[in-house]
Amino acid sequence: MKDNCIVAQSGGPTVAINASLAGVIDGVKKSNKFTRVYGAIHGIQGVLDNNFIDLSLMALSKFPLVNTLELSPAMYLGSCRYKLPDFEVDSKPYEIIFDRFEEYQVAAFFYIGGNDSMDTVDKLSKYAKKIGSDVKIVGIPKTIDNDLCHTDHTPGFGSAAKYVASTMLEIAHDTYIYQIPSVVIVEIMGRDAGWLTAASCLARNDYSPAPHLIYLPEVDFDEDQFIEDIKNVLKTSRCVIVAVSEGIHDKDGNYISATSAVADKFGHAQLSGTGKALESLVKDRMDIKVRSIELNVLQRCAAHISSRTDINESFALGQAAVKYAAEGMTAVMSTIKRVSNDPYQWIIEPENVSLIANQAKTIPLEWITPEKNDVTPEMEAYLRPLIIGEVSLQYKDGLPMYLPVNHLL
């Protein structure tokens, strides 16, 4: 009897993706449809390589001495960047994968990831249909970029947004102490979508206006206007704190950080140094102290300051995926629908994954100010609920106790 399932994780890490994994394990435990749940190590690659761990026991264990799976950063099962070929061109990997499903008596496959991972879900479910397999293929969203379509927001984004906003506030305190004028440029992840950079607006409060300027990849960036914007802020403020997306580009589409723009195997440009490029620009054009800060991977791995809301939602999205498969659904992704903002209420609904795969959701232009250097109050209202609530971690010897990942080393 086919009553087992496989779960895997793919793409870049977040601090909430393990909460979705925990949700899947919990869902299986509570399900009367599934018996064992296997974790494929390194995403779909683990299925191809026959590299699994049995997570069924974990469903029963509480790991009382360490922070639970849901509060541990990065990906307990490891990741991959493997892109399935079109099965009309090369069906070999599909044959291996579905043979493996047979071998492990698998009734459902859960894939937690972003829009590239949803491409895998889409292709596997289409192949299943073609060969008449009844294995249910269900996606669970994940990305700090918040760029998946047909979901109000994505797991991992709220925690990254909380990190960005709290770090921006701490950088502001650090900057305000000096008497001499200064410019601080904070580079935030987000290649094509500026959601995470926009979240820096949440740092503002009664006494601290930082960031004074926000630049997003949804609109063209103009170097001359940028210098003008800084000069304008300096008329009323001793310092200018700028939030900038790594993916900003000029009106011709050239990245501001063009020096290291090489493409990865998905065709995404790999960027770095946008902050450094702007730092150099300010140094060239103005006589003022300037510093750039790249938040780098810290914004996606700082589990010690996760958003409780984000963790709870991520868990629920994993649980729901199991429920959908148990009910016979396939080719769907669990999504979050916001029911109301005040009080913040949400529900989870399934959505056709082929509408989500390879698509990206950028910021609505009406949420960006006409000056292209800030976001609107509507944006802040959308973002605020996602960072609410703190996680409570266990510490030992001064450090958070995350779930060991020996099996990845």
Next chain:
Amino acid sequence: MKDNCIVAQSGGPTVAINASLAGVIDGVKKSNKFTRVYGAIHGIQGVLDNNFIDLSLMALSKFPLVNTLELSPAMYLGSCRYKLPDFEVDSKPYEIIFDRFEEYQVAAFFYIGGNDSMDTVDKLSKYAKKIGSDVKIVGIPKTIDNDLCHTDHTPGFGSAAKYVASTMLEIAHDTYIYQIPSVVIVEIMGRDAGWLTAASCLARNDYSPAPHLIYLPEVDFDEDQFIEDIKNVLKTSRCVIVAVSEGIHDKDGNYISATSAVADKFGHAQLSGTGKALESLVKDRMDIKVRSIELNVLQRCAAHISSRTDINESFALGQAAVKYAAEGMTAVMSTIKRVSNDPYQWIIEPENVSLIANQAKTIPLEWITPEKNDVTPEMEAYLRPLIIGEVSLQYKDGLPMYLPVNHLL
């Protein structure tokens, strides 16, 4: 009757320097020698400019709605980088300062800062002696660099070390997820002393060996040996995580990041890009994925993950300074003396500030391994107690509520 005092902060910020300020305020409140305590805004510059706020009321307030002064990052009173001239050459600023002391009926001046600030304490106390002033001049240590002499360690260092170690652990989790070999280089502050970089060793645990390599400015850095070290680690590990001080240099004393080495007014070279320089080096010499991460100011401003031990000690050092002044001491700095490591016990003692001013304490060479790419267990034993204990912050709207600093804006 001269029974007031002035306190000021100077140098770079830490997350513990406000705890020392809180300790001074508390000390004054409990003292029967002092009445009012004025905070000079922007260090000694605030005394010169007659820019004060009265902190006496703060001593009575608990700020129940926000995190208290001791848990707020950066410097509540602002900072300066003003260096007093030799008074034999130019006594003008000294005359202004001591006139101000008269004007405000000041019996004691407390200066919280690093070795440059202790130079100010030293010079002011020598000038006081010369003119026969009985104003007590007392220093309180502060620096994330941990490079002050005659104190076991410095306030701010423990919290920065906790940030570095926990971030290193989170970066390790983030790195372990990938199947392809990689090198990650984490650049940590510390121009001449590698204490903070060494603290990355605290991230190691039963499952995670990161950082695999640690490079410190106390020993010469050799590019060829660095590449050999990485290749050696790769024989048994898929990834290599490297902690490197911003101040590493070759055998001729040239900084590895020489491109942006310009001197500040104290004659310190301003460095950036050591991590980027090593990233380029690895890219040039090896065919492997490589990333560099600069912890930047985050390591000195991330108050949300402060060390409770550090905050407590910083507070106590501020309190003690008031006690020393009340007892008639001058030209001293409060210092921490470690009495035992297990259990960790410490006392506070005064020390002659002229032994501390302008001096720097580097890591004993016997705490660095012969291979010059790691630290010894003695180093870890020294560091561990300093990061123990967590702070409990108040949050509002998803963010820590730090003490407002409107007066600095």
